[in-house]
Amino acid sequence: MKDxxxxxxxxxxxxxxxxxxxxxxxxRNKYPKRSFVENINYNKYYIIAxxxxxxxxxxxxxxxxxxxxxxxxxxxxxNIIVQNNNNTTNKISNPEIDNKKPNxxxxxxxxxxxxxxxxxxxxxxxxxxxxYFTCKDTVxxxxxxxxxxxxxxxxxxxxxxxxxxxxxxxxIISSNETGKHTIYYCKEDNNKLIKDSLIIKFNVIKxxxxxxxxHKLCYGQELLINIYQNNNTTSFINNKTVKLxxxxxxxxxxxxxxxxxxxxxxxxNNCTYTYTDEVYISSKPEYSIDITxxxxxxxxxxxxxxxxxxxxxxxxxxxTFSSTPGFFNNLPAGIYFIxxxxxxSCYVYDTLLVKDSLNISPYFRIDKDLIDKNxxxxxxxxxxxxYGYEQNPDxxxxxxxxxxxxxxxxxxEFTFNQQGEYVIELIASIDNNCIxxxxxxxxxxxxxxxxxNIFTPxxxxxxxxxxxxxxxxxxxxxxxxxxxxxxxxxxxxxxxxCWDGKINGNDDASEGLYYYIIKGEDMFGKRIEQKGSLxxxxx
Numbered sequence: 001m002k003d004x005x006x007x008x009x010x011x012x013x014x015x016x017x018x019x020x021x022x023x024x025x026x027x028r029n030k031y032p033k034r035s036f037v038e039n040i041n042y043n044k045y046y047i048i049a050x051x052x053x054x055x056x057x058x059x060x061x062x063x064x065x066x067x068x069x070x071x072x073x074x075x076x077x078x079n080i081i082v083q084n085n086n087n088t089t090n091k092i093s094n095p096e097i098d099n100k101k102p103n104x105x106x107x108x109x110x111x112x113x114x115x116x117x118x119x120x121x122x123x124x125x126x127x128x129x130x131x132y133f134t135c136k137d138t139v140x141x142x143x144x145x146x147x148x149x150x151x152x153x154x155x156x157x158x159x160x161x162x163x164x165x166x167x168x169x170x171x172i173i174s175s176n177e178t179g180k181h182t183i184y185y186c187k188e189d190n191n192k193l194i195k196d197s198l199i200i201k202f203n204v205i206k207x208x209x210x211x212x213x214x215h216k217l218c219y220g221q222e223l224l225i226n227i228y229q230n231n232n233t234t235s236f237i238n239n240k241t242v243k244l245x246x247x248x249x250x251x252x253x254x255x256x257x258x259x260x261x262x263x264x265x266x267x268x269n270n271c272t273y274t275y276t277d278e279v280y281i282s283s284k285p286e287y288s289i290d291i292t293x294x295x296x297x298x299x300x301x302x303x304x305x306x307x308x309x310x311x312x313x314x315x316x317x318x319x320t321f322s323s324t325p326g327f328f329n330n331l332p333a334g335i336y337f338i339x340x341x342x343x344x345s346c347y348v349y350d351t352l353l354v355k356d357s358l359n360i361s362p363y364f365r366i367d368k369d370l371i372d373k374n375x376x377x378x379x380x381x382x383x384x385x386x387y388g389y390e391q392n393p394d395x396x397x398x399x400x401x402x403x404x405x406x407x408x409x410x411x412x413e414f415t416f417n418q419q420g421e422y423v424i425e426l427i428a429s430i431d432n433n434c435i436x437x438x439x440x441x442x443x444x445x446x447x448x449x450x451x452x453n454i455f456t457p458x459x460x461x462x463x464x465x466x467x468x469x470x471x472x473x474x475x476x477x478x479x480x481x482x483x484x485x486x487x488x489x490x491x492x493x494x495x496x497x498c499w500d501g502k503i504n505g506n507d508d509a510s511e512g513l514y515y516y517i518i519k520g521e522d523m524f525g526k527r528i529e530q531k532g533s534l535x536x537x538x539x
Contacts, residue, residue: 132194141269205269233265254279263275285309298332304328305338374417425438450470518531
């Protein structure tokens with residue numbers, strides 16, 4: 001569209017004087033108005049001038065507000081990390097705070113005074129920055145910070161997400177979450193706006209779950225500790241530790257008495273948390289044992305536990321508790337297992353031997369003379385406490401034949417002029433207190449048997465087997481041994497076989513009286529049948 005002024009000029013060329021108003025209105029109504037773009041282009045210089053004026057005015061207003069809010073003094077000194085944890089000591093370092101400039105976009109705040117950052121600032125006020133806060137911009141390893149020498153609490157602006165409490169000239173600021181916060185001090189005084197700020201960054205360490213399995217341990221017992229939900233670096237202070245698996249630790253070399261356990265946890269922000277506890281280790285049990293051996297194979301031995309540094313709670317001998325803790329009597333010789341409780345649920349174990357004092361084991365062997373068939377010599381193998389009887393001069397021997405005292409020699413000889421059965425018995429004694437006996441039966445006849453009437457299958461190598469010896473050759477032989485109930489416990493057709501004291505070769509036969517029945521036939525066809533008794537004793 002052509003310029004509207006030019007159109008009007010062309011239309012009014014023939015008018016020599018000012019045209020009437022009607023002519024002008026008719027021209028305006030006939031021709032269209034300018035477009036939006038043409039209007040902008042036509043008035044562009046006016047528009048640019050207006051926008052420039054608005055920008056300059058806005059900048060001046062914004063600059064004035066920023067000076068009143070954000071020109072807070074920032075210390076150029078070092079930042080301080082304060083290790084704020086009840087279980088740790090303070091730690092100083094120099095980490096960077098992400099942005100030390102006070103935050104202009106403060107969220108809803110807990111304002112303890114009548115001054116608010118949201119209120120317009122009187123442009124006539126002069127801003128003055130002071131050192132109101134005595135500490136520097138601070139990183140807190142923990143949940144709280146105590147500010148000292150603080151007064152005029154009403155002039156503090158504290159973010160609402162922080163918890164506060166006051167006492168005397170102190171204010172305690174705390175937070176349960178990791179984050180950075182800015183605290184402001186603002187005071188209007190004598191046409192001055194007095195300001196200061198403090199940036200606090202809380203690093204809240206996530207403490208793990210710690211479980212000490214037992215706070216009271218026995219001497220030598222290992223201490224086990226479970227640590228769960230731990231993403232921190234873990235180190236034990238003054239303790240030698242072995243990690244058993246992901247969550248289980250073992251502490252070694254603990255001493256008797258109270259032991260202080262300290263565990264240091266460090267997170268990625270170099271903040272630490274120290275766990276402290278105590279465990280008690282009982283003292284090493286010190287004691288002695290007095291054993292009285294049995295006398296003459298009787299049940300007269302005893303065991304006494306004598307503690308030196310503890311009180312006996314209970315004692316157990318071969319799974320039997322003592323009515324008098326630490327003392328057992330009327331014991332036969334043998335091996336015993338003892339369990340002593342020296343502290344609550346703490347035990348010490350021992351294996352003890354009660355010996356048999358003056359244990360007499362009489363035994364002899366009979367040999368038939370090679371020339372005189374009626375003459376027998378006896379060889380004495382008696383032992384005292386597993387030593388030959390010759391080492392004890394106080395021992396005495398009495399030999400009996402069919403119950404009649406014959407001689408008191410150590411190794412006598414006997415002559416039998418008549419056929420028959422003869423029981424040769426040896427009685428050994430010391431001071432008439434310790435007495436033991438052993439006997440064998442011999443048959444003096446055409447077919448002579450040597451048959452012991454007692455044997456001791458106790459494994460000591462003396463008289464452990466019941467064996468029959470024939471002085472003549474036999475064509476047939478058969479022996480049966482039965483108990484008092486008539487039950488068969490041993491049977492053999494071989495004269496060289498012997499009975500070891502077991503029932504049919506299995507379980508040990510009980511002590512007591514047994515009977516034998518011998519049947520056979522000699523080389524001349526003469527039938528042989530002989531019966532008798534024998535005694536089985538294990539001690």
